[in-house]
Amino acid sequence: MLPLTLHHLLWRMLTVHPTSEVVTVTGPANDLRSTRCTYEQLAWRMEALAHGLRDEIELGPDDTVTVLDWNDQQHLELLLAVPLTGAKVNSINLRLGGETLSHLARNPRPKAVVVSSDLFDHPAVGSAIQALVEEMRSTGVITVAITPPGGRPTAPDTISYESLIQANLGRRWEEVLEDENAPAFIFHTSGTTGLPKSYEVTHRAAVLHCLSQATVEATGLSSRDRVLPLAPFFHVNGWGLPLTAALTGASLVLSGGDLNPARIAKVMQQENVTVAAAVPTVWFDVCAAIERGEATRPSALREVLTGGSPLPESVWKSIRSTLGAGVATAWGMTETMACSTYERERPHERAGKPIPLVELDLQETVASTAGLDTPPGRLRVRGPFVIGNTTEPGAWFTTGDIATIDEDGSLTLRDRENDLIKSGGEWIAPAEIEQHLCTHPDVVAAAVIPVSHPKWIERPRAFVVLHREPEFGELIEEALTAHLAHAFPRWWLPDQIVIVDELPITAVGKLDKRSLRKIAESQKEKV
Structure with missing residues (x-):
C-alpha cells in the first residue's frame, strides 16, 4: 500500500x-x-x-x-x-x-x-x-x-x-x-x-x-x-x-x-486570477482602491476566500459590488490546519459547514446571548488533521470558541470564551456587538473589549472605524448606540464608542485585542 x-x-x-x-x-x-x-x-x-x-x-x-x-x-x-x-x-x-x-x-x-x-x-x-x-x-x-x-x-x-x-x-x-x-x-x-x-x-x-x-x-x-x-x-x-x-x-x-491594494487589483487583472484569498481588511482596501480609480475591476475573478477574522457586512457587500465576485468565508485555527468550515450564503453572519473529515460538537452550554433561542456551547472539533489534539485517537480538541450549530449543520461563532465580558454578574458577548455594529452603513470595522469598572467590574467599550469622516457636529456615537439598542438589552450597550482611524492587527492580519486592551487601559484616566 x-x-x-x-x-x-x-x-x-x-x-x-x-x-x-x-x-x-x-x-x-x-x-x-x-x-x-x-x-x-x-x-x-x-x-x-x-x-x-x-x-x-x-x-x-x-x-x-x-x-x-x-x-x-x-x-x-x-x-x-x-x-x-x-x-x-x-x-x-x-x-x-x-x-x-x-x-x-x-x-x-x-x-x-x-x-x-x-x-x-x-x-x-x-x-x-x-x-x-x-x-x-x-x-x-x-x-x-x-x-x-x-x-x-x-x-x-x-x-x-x-x-x-x-x-x-x-x-x-x-x-x-x-x-x-x-x-x-x-x-x-x-x-x-x-x-x-x-x-x-x-x-x-x-x-x-x-x-x-x-x-x-x-x-x-x-x-x-x-x-x-x-x-x-x-x-x-x-x-x-x-x-x-x-x-x-x-x-x-x-x-x-x-499588499498594496492597487497592486493586488492589478495583479488579479493582469494574471486573470479567478480565486483570491486574504483577510477581510485586505479586501476592504482593495475595494477602496478600485472605487478611487487606482485600479480596474479584475475581470476574471469569480470568488474571494476570506477568513482570519469576522467579515463585516459592509466589506461583503463591497466585494460583491466592486469586485463582482462571490464570497466564501472560512473558519479555522492553526490547530485545525485552517479553513475547517466554509460559508457562501451568509458569510457575514455564519462560519458555515465543516469540510469533509472534520467533525464539530458543542460541549455543555454557556450563558445565553441576546436574542438566541438556544444557549450556545463550547465548540469542539476533531478530524485526522486536527493537530491541536495530541492525546488519544478520536479525542476532541476544544477551540475556546462559544458557538451555535444550526439544524442544517452550519456553525455560527458567538465569541471567544476568553473574550466574554462579565458585567455585574451577567455575560456579554463582544462579537455579537461587533457584528451588529458592522451592519451600520457607516461602519467598516468594529472591536469591543472589556474595561474595568468600579461597580460592574467590567463594562464594554467599542472601537469603530468609519467609511467616512463624521461631519461637524454629527452625533455618530449616539447614532451607533441607537443602532445597537434595537438589537440588545440596555446593559449590553457599550459605555463608550470610540471612533478610530484603524484597528490594531497582528502580523497575520487578525484583530489584536491585546493591544486594544492596553490602549483602553492607558486612556482610562482620560475618559
Missing part, C-alpha cells in the same frame, strides 16, 4: 497537470513583472532541490529547514522538496518582533536556514532578518541564499539556492518515504493570546487536508482556476492553498509580500 506522502503532489504536477503554471509577480503596481514556470518544470526543480539538499548539506529525517521568505516560487519549491528528504519545513512569520522571531526560527535547531537576500534590504524587517541570519550562522547553521538576478551578493560561506537545483536538474527522486506519519511542517499560531504555539504536521495530515480542501464544499478549485493566495505561506502554508492547487492543478499566482 502506498503511504500518504507529499510526493504524490509532485507526481500529479508532473503527470496530470504539467501545463498548469506558477507565476511570480514582482515590482510595484506601475511596473509589474512576471516570471512563469509550468508545473512540470516546477516538479523537476523540486526533485533537483531535494537531491541538492541531501547531497550538499546531508539533509535527512529529523532535520529542520527554517525558511525566511515571502510568497514566491522558491518558497513553494521548499514546501515540497524539503519533506521529500524526510526533513521538515519551518516557515517563519517575517513580521514578528526580534525575540519571538529568533525563538521560532531556532527551535527546533535547524540544519539550514534558507533566506531570500531581498529581505535584507526590506525597510520594515530587513535589520531583524539580517541579525537573525548572522546569529544562526555563528552557531553553525548552514545558510542557503535565494538571490535574484542582480540581487545582493551572498557571504562567502553561503550556499546558492539556485546552484543546488541547477547541479541536479534531470535527476528523478525515486525514493518513497515509508512513514506517512513523519513530520513535514512546523506550524505556529499567530500568538494573539500569548507567545505562539508550535505544532508538527505529518505528511498524512497534510495530504488529507489537501483532499478535503479540494472538495466543492471547501475551495472547489480545479485546473481551470488561477489562484492568488495572499495569506502568507508562513501562516499554515497560506491556508493550505498552495498544496491544494498542486493537487487540483489550479495555477498559482504569487505576489510576494507587497
Whole structure:
C-alpha cells in the first residue's frame, strides 16, 4: 500500500497537470513583472532541490529547514522538496518582533536556514532578518541564499539556492518515504493570546487536508482556476492553498509580500486570477482602491476566500459590488490546519459547514446571548488533521470558541470564551456587538473589549472605524448606540464608542485585542 506522502503532489504536477503554471509577480503596481514556470518544470526543480539538499548539506529525517521568505516560487519549491528528504519545513512569520522571531526560527535547531537576500534590504524587517541570519550562522547553521538576478551578493560561506537545483536538474527522486506519519511542517499560531504555539504536521495530515480542501464544499478549485493566495505561506502554508492547487492543478499566482491594494487589483487583472484569498481588511482596501480609480475591476475573478477574522457586512457587500465576485468565508485555527468550515450564503453572519473529515460538537452550554433561542456551547472539533489534539485517537480538541450549530449543520461563532465580558454578574458577548455594529452603513470595522469598572467590574467599550469622516457636529456615537439598542438589552450597550482611524492587527492580519486592551487601559484616566 502506498503511504500518504507529499510526493504524490509532485507526481500529479508532473503527470496530470504539467501545463498548469506558477507565476511570480514582482515590482510595484506601475511596473509589474512576471516570471512563469509550468508545473512540470516546477516538479523537476523540486526533485533537483531535494537531491541538492541531501547531497550538499546531508539533509535527512529529523532535520529542520527554517525558511525566511515571502510568497514566491522558491518558497513553494521548499514546501515540497524539503519533506521529500524526510526533513521538515519551518516557515517563519517575517513580521514578528526580534525575540519571538529568533525563538521560532531556532527551535527546533535547524540544519539550514534558507533566506531570500531581498529581505535584507526590506525597510520594515530587513535589520531583524539580517541579525537573525548572522546569529544562526555563528552557531553553525548552514545558510542557503535565494538571490535574484542582480540581487545582493551572498557571504562567502553561503550556499546558492539556485546552484543546488541547477547541479541536479534531470535527476528523478525515486525514493518513497515509508512513514506517512513523519513530520513535514512546523506550524505556529499567530500568538494573539500569548507567545505562539508550535505544532508538527505529518505528511498524512497534510495530504488529507489537501483532499478535503479540494472538495466543492471547501475551495472547489480545479485546473481551470488561477489562484492568488495572499495569506502568507508562513501562516499554515497560506491556508493550505498552495498544496491544494498542486493537487487540483489550479495555477498559482504569487505576489510576494507587497499588499498594496492597487497592486493586488492589478495583479488579479493582469494574471486573470479567478480565486483570491486574504483577510477581510485586505479586501476592504482593495475595494477602496478600485472605487478611487487606482485600479480596474479584475475581470476574471469569480470568488474571494476570506477568513482570519469576522467579515463585516459592509466589506461583503463591497466585494460583491466592486469586485463582482462571490464570497466564501472560512473558519479555522492553526490547530485545525485552517479553513475547517466554509460559508457562501451568509458569510457575514455564519462560519458555515465543516469540510469533509472534520467533525464539530458543542460541549455543555454557556450563558445565553441576546436574542438566541438556544444557549450556545463550547465548540469542539476533531478530524485526522486536527493537530491541536495530541492525546488519544478520536479525542476532541476544544477551540475556546462559544458557538451555535444550526439544524442544517452550519456553525455560527458567538465569541471567544476568553473574550466574554462579565458585567455585574451577567455575560456579554463582544462579537455579537461587533457584528451588529458592522451592519451600520457607516461602519467598516468594529472591536469591543472589556474595561474595568468600579461597580460592574467590567463594562464594554467599542472601537469603530468609519467609511467616512463624521461631519461637524454629527452625533455618530449616539447614532451607533441607537443602532445597537434595537438589537440588545440596555446593559449590553457599550459605555463608550470610540471612533478610530484603524484597528490594531497582528502580523497575520487578525484583530489584536491585546493591544486594544492596553490602549483602553492607558486612556482610562482620560475618559
